[in-house]
Amino acid sequence: NAGVTQTPKFQVLKTGQSMTLQCAQDMNHNSMYWYRQDPGMGLRLIYYSASEGTTDKGEVPNGYNVSRLNKREFSLRLESAAPSQTSVYFCASSVELGQNYGYTFGSGTRLTVV
Amino acid sequence: AQSVTQLGSHVSVSEGALVLLRCNYSSSVPPYLFWYVQYPNQGLQLLLKYTSAATLVKGINGFEAEFKKSETSFHLTKPSAHMRDAAEYFCAVSDSGSSNTGKLIFGQGTTLQVKP
Numbered sequence: 001n002a003g004v005t006q007t008p009k010f011q012v013l014k015t016g017q018s019m020t021l022q023c024a025q026d027m028n029h030n031s032m033y034w035y036r037q038d039p040g041m042g043l044r045l046i047y048y049s050a051s052e053g054t055t056d057k058g059e060v061p062n063g064y065n066v067s068r069l070n071k072r073e074f075s076l077r078l079e080s081a082a083p084s085q086t087s088v089y090f091c092a093s094s095v096e097l098g099q100n101y102g103y104t105f106g107s108g109t110r111l112t113v114v
Numbered sequence: 115a116q117s118v119t120q121l122g123s124h125v126s127v128s129e130g131a132l133v134l135l136r137c138n139y140s141s142s143v144p145p146y147l148f149w150y151v152q153y154p155n156q157g158l159q160l161l162l163k164y165t166s167a168a169t170l171v172k173g174i175n176g177f178e179a180e181f182k183k184s185e186t187s188f189h190l191t192k193p194s195a196h197m198r199d200a201a202e203y204f205c206a207v208s209d210s211g212s213s214n215t216g217k218l219i220f221g222q223g224t225t226l227q228v229k230p
Contacts, residue, residue, distance in 0.1 A: 040222060042220035042223050043158075043218075045218075048217055092218075101165055102163060107157040
């Protein structure tokens with residue numbers, strides 16, 4: 001099925017551990033995004049990639065790095081996890097602005113840092 | 115910078131009653147506006163979107179929203195609530211800036227409770 005695939009769905013990390021969240025889309029979208037969702041704060045943009053080979057910081061980039069490996073894949077890395085990074089992470093991709101503009105979201109990764 | 119404010123973090127209605135979820139935005143350019151729904155432990159599902167066509171937008175599950183430029187609002191309504199509408203709802207606005215890529219800016223979310 002076409003869409004955005006995120007792995008893993010659940011993860012528990014110890015403080016200081018590192019991990020990479022994987023995201024892939026098969027809709028040939030140029031733009032991809034990583035958001036985090038916390039209670040009462042909606043979704044906040046961590047990083048985005050407007051096209052293959054480019055990445056830019058969003059609203060809350062500290063503690064994260066990203067890689068746009070190719071047009072399909074956009075990964076998010078936590079180098080040294082902290083309890084404040086406990087959250088639900090969503091990857092998304094989008095078509096360009098216009099009448100067909102819209103996002104497709106992955107199903108999310110629930111991360112707990114202890 | 116663009117922003118979105120959802121008035122009321124929790125809204126409670128009786129089954130069969132009108133649903134009204136409020137969203138106000140700020141934008142220096144004509145916006146794209148969205149409403150998403152999130153059921154417990156699930157991802158985000160698009161309800162409807164405004165992309166500068168008709169100001170009254172109809173979405174899935176009987177929801178609709180009206181873009182009012184003079185009030186900078188995009189409130190979500192449904193004439194008659196069902197138990198299955200209980201979920202969290204997010205309003206979002208695109209932040210196009212000078213590029214052709216729109217970063218979505220989300221509101222804080224409104225939890226809709228539907229009472230039997």
